[in-house]
């Protein structure tokens with residue numbers, strides 16, 4: 001009798017993902033959702049090359065690579081706070097509606113899926129819906145939104161009384 005053998009190749013368990021590495025909804029590693037350091041470490045493991053020791057690693061990421069979660073975040077906050085800084089002191093009702101739509105669509109399209117989902121959830125909480133009836137209100141709301149992420153990431157909260165100095169007028173000496 002012919003011996004029945006299982007011809008399927010031995011399954012090697014996948015390497016554990018480094019901390020800060022996030023998988024996207026498509027099941028693939030998500031660069032814009034992961035920290036740069038985690039992505040780099042994961043890529044090196046996948047290529048079979050050892051992760052360079054910290055002292056030899058390039059600490060400044062190449063500027064022409066797709067953004068990781070930190071770079072995307074910094075650029076996005078720069079855009080968002082700058083929009084509040086140039087927002088009218090007395091916006092028309094139409095602009096206020098357009099601004100609310102912009103924030104809602106932004107929160108849906110934000111490339112880091114878990115950031116987008118948490119941002120949407122935060123805006124649904126009591127008192128967190130976008131406040132856009134004038135520049136100061138919108139600037140403070142954006143600052144609070146940013147602080148919610150700062151808290152989530154264990155970072156220091158920013159003093160929202162200073163949002164305008166940081167993003168519009170520059171620091172008072």
Ligand code: FAD
Pocket residue numbers: 069070071072073074075076077081110114115116118119142143144145146147149150152153157158163166
């Ligand atoms: P950033 O937090 O990017 O801040 C840039 C500069 O803004 C700071 O240097 C400071 O001068 C100023 N600033 C800081 N706080 C405030 C504030 N409250 N108001 C006004 N100005 C301020 N990253 C994750 O890892 N997980 C997430 O879930 C996540 N969610 C995000 C959701 C959104 C909508 C956005 C836009 C970004 C998110 N990020 C997330 C990215 C994260 O917020 C940071 O941008 C990233 O970690 C880089 O941080 P950073 O310390 O360089 O400075």
